[in-house]
Amino acid sequence: MADQSTFLLNLSVLYRNTQKYFDRALVPYDIGSGQLIFLLYINENEGITMQELTSLSEVDKGTTTKSIQRLIDQGYIQSRTDEKDHRVKRLYTTEKAAGIMPVVYEFRNRMRTILAEGVDFRSFEQMLSQVTDNAREKLLKENELPELKIGGMQKMTLLDYPGKAACTIFLSGCNFKCPFCHNRDLVFIPEGYEFFEVSEVLAYLEKRKGILDGVCISGGEPLLQENLQLLIEKIRELGYQVKLDTNGGYPQRLKNVVEKGLVDYVAMDVKNSPEKYAQTLGMNPEAFNLEPIKESMEFLKSCGIEHEFRTTVVRELHTAEDLKAIGEWLGPDETYYLQQFMDAGNVIQSGFTAYTKEEMEELRDAVAPLVPSVTLRGVKEG
Numbered sequence: 477m478a479d480q481s482t483f484l485l486n487l488s489v490l491y492r493n494t495q496k497y498f499d500r501a502l503v504p505y506d507i508g509s510g511q512l513i514f515l516l517y518i519n520e521n522e523g524i525t526m527q528e529l530t531s532l533s534e535v536d537k538g539t540t541t542k543s544i545q546r547l548i549d550q551g552y553i554q555s556r557t558d559e560k561d562h563r564v565k566r567l568y569t570t571e572k573a574a575g576i577m578p579v580v581y582e583f584r585n586r587m588r589t590i591l592a593e594g595v596d597f598r599s600f601e602q603m604l605s606q607v608t609d610n611a612r613e614k615l616l617k618e619n620e621l622p623e624l625k626i627g628g629m630q631k632m633t634l635l636d637y638p639g640k641a642a643c644t645i646f647l648s649g650c651n652f653k654c655p656f657c658h659n660r661d662l663v664f665i666p667e668g669y670e671f672f673e674v675s676e677v678l679a680y681l682e683k684r685k686g687i688l689d690g691v692c693i694s695g696g697e698p699l700l701q702e703n704l705q706l707l708i709e710k711i712r713e714l715g716y717q718v719k720l721d722t723n724g725g726y727p728q729r730l731k732n733v734v735e736k737g738l739v740d741y742v743a744m745d746v747k748n749s750p751e752k753y754a755q756t757l758g759m760n761p762e763a764f765n766l767e768p769i770k771e772s773m774e775f776l777k778s779c780g781i782e783h784e785f786r787t788t789v790v791r792e793l794h795t796a797e798d799l800k801a802i803g804e805w806l807g808p809d810e811t812y813y814l815q816q817f818m819d820a821g822n823v824i825q826s827g828f829t830a831y832t833k834e835e836m837e838e839l840r841d842a843v844a845p846l847v848p849s850v851t852l853r854g855v856k857e858g
Contacts, residue, residue, distance in 0.1 A: 495589065495624065501583045504646065505576050508548055511543050512580070518553060523566045527559075534612070552576075588707040615780055617661050623650060627662045631680065633692070634750050637719045637741065638784075640689040645677060647704070649665070650697045653727045653758040654747065655825035656790045656817060662696040663824060680713050688745075690740070694721040699729040708738045719743065725773030734781050742776055742783040748794060748856045749801035756793050758824070786813040786853070789839060791829045803846030813853040814840055 507515065517529055522533075524579075530540045544567065547553040552573040558564035563777040591597065626650035630636070636644045647673065650663045657663060681691065691711050698704055699722055708718055719741040723728060733739050746769075748756040754764035776783045785806055787799065799814065806812055819828040832837065836855050843850045 497587055497636070498583065501762075502580070505579075507547075507552070510539075513549050514543050514617070515547060515552060515573065516581070516584075517851065518547075518567050519569050519573065522568050524804055525564055525566055529567065548812045552810060554714050556831070561610040575673075589751060618623075624674055624703055624707055625665070627659075627669065627676065627696065629672055629680075629729075632688070635687060635688045635715075636692040636694070636721075641687070642690040642692050642719070643681065643684065643688055644694055647693065647695045647698045647701055649700045650723070651700055652697070652723055652747075652850060653824060655758045655823070656754060656788065656793065656828045657824045658818065658820045658822055659696065660822045660824045669671060674730040678710055678714070679712065679812070680714065681700070685715060688716065690717040691720060692719045692721065699726040699733075704729075705733060705736070705738060708733065712738065717771050721745075723747070726768045727768050727771035727775060730772050731775055731779075734775075734779055741784065742781055744772060744785050745782065746773070746787050746802050746806070748787070749798040750805065751801070752798060754792070786815055788815045788817055789831060789836065790817045791831050792827070794839075796839055799839055799843050800846060803843040803850070806847055808847060810847055810849065812843070812847045814850060815853045816855045818854070818856075819845070852854070 495509040498512050501514065502508065502622075510760070512662075513533060514529060517532060518524055521528075526540060529544070530537050533540065536541075544555075548555060551570055554568050555565045556568060556569055558566055564599060572591075578796075583628050588597070626645055628646035630644040633642055634640075636642055640848065643818070644719070645648075646659065646662060648662045648665050648669070651661055661669065693708070698720060701731040711718055717740040718731065718738065720730075720739045721743045723745045724730070730742070734742065745752055752764060752766055753769065754761040757764065773785070776785075787802060789799070803812070814836060816833075817828060817835055819826075819830075820826065833855050836852055840850050840852050
């Protein structure tokens with residue numbers, strides 16, 4: 477049974493088989509499917525210009541020129557200079573073309589009959605025409621806004637962007653699957669998940685100019701999405717400062733957005749000590765490569781952008797020794813936050829618990845000799 481996943485395959489098969497059909501049928505006339513569409517256009521629009529033909533067929537100028545020149549060389553088409561504007565060349569069919577057009581139309585009608593077997597073809601043609609109009613008028617215009625999977629939006633926060641009233645945008649998809657992650661749906665995107673439209677998010681930000689100071693782009697892992705830079709550019713055009721949350725798994729993409737001046741602040745998660753990193757990510761330790769994490773960390777420490785490192789502390793995954801190892805990794809000059817784990821009911825894997833407030837303070841004090849700036853965040857009593 478055909479489903480959405482076969483659409484492109486079906487489209488390709490339809491296109492290629494119609495090409496093969498005409499290539500074989502038109503062998504006696506030395507015409508290929510590549511020339512046929514132009515011959516039909518010219519026959520039904522005598523005097524059309526090359527420019528008009530290129531625009532109507534939406535084929536690039538070079539391909540159009542080659543196809544028309546071959547038809548001229550074969551004697552099916554002739555080019556005449558426009559009587560009023562000698563810079564314009566108009567295209568006309570020849571007597572030789574007139575002699576074969578009935579056969580060409582017969583082949584076209586046979587093809588339609590074959591394809592229509594078992595199908596309400598008139599309805600199909602109407603729907604195909606609408607789909608084609610959508611492709612022509614809307615598909616490429618999607619490039620005007622970045623195509624991104626925005627899985628959530630917190631319209632106002634005083635916590636996510638230090639010192640600023642901000643809106644937080646959550647992008648779907650992640651290259652890791654930390655078992656304690658509280659954004660399960662952003663990692664394992666459910667079927668039928670309803671995403672936010674980019675235009676909707678930008679419209680909200682437009683209305684909140686002067687009220688909000690910044691936008692925090694979080695996830696998931698935002699750098700996983702290739703069009704992230706386009707989104708950031710549009711946010712900055714609205715006058716907002718941008719904070720990026722990242723897990724450090726894409727150092728080159730991180731460097732790109734920082735070096736292009738697209739972000740003002742970066743928060744990087746440091747999941748655990750190097751020895752326990754893969755386990756904490758829910759990844760295979762034998763297959764996991766820690767080098768991208770190290771590269772991202774070293775870049776942030778040296779690039780000059782305002783940044784922070786942070787660790788969500790989970791009783792079952794982190795010990796004081798683990799956190800001290802992270803502190804040694806970071807060094808004494810970094811801004812470092814220990815965040816208390818919270819099970820909000822949508823974690824990837826159940827069974828994880830939080831340290832108490834008093835225990836978190838003890839963990840902070842254990843790290844402080846290594847990273848004096850270490851601070852607790854989101855810690856609750858109990």
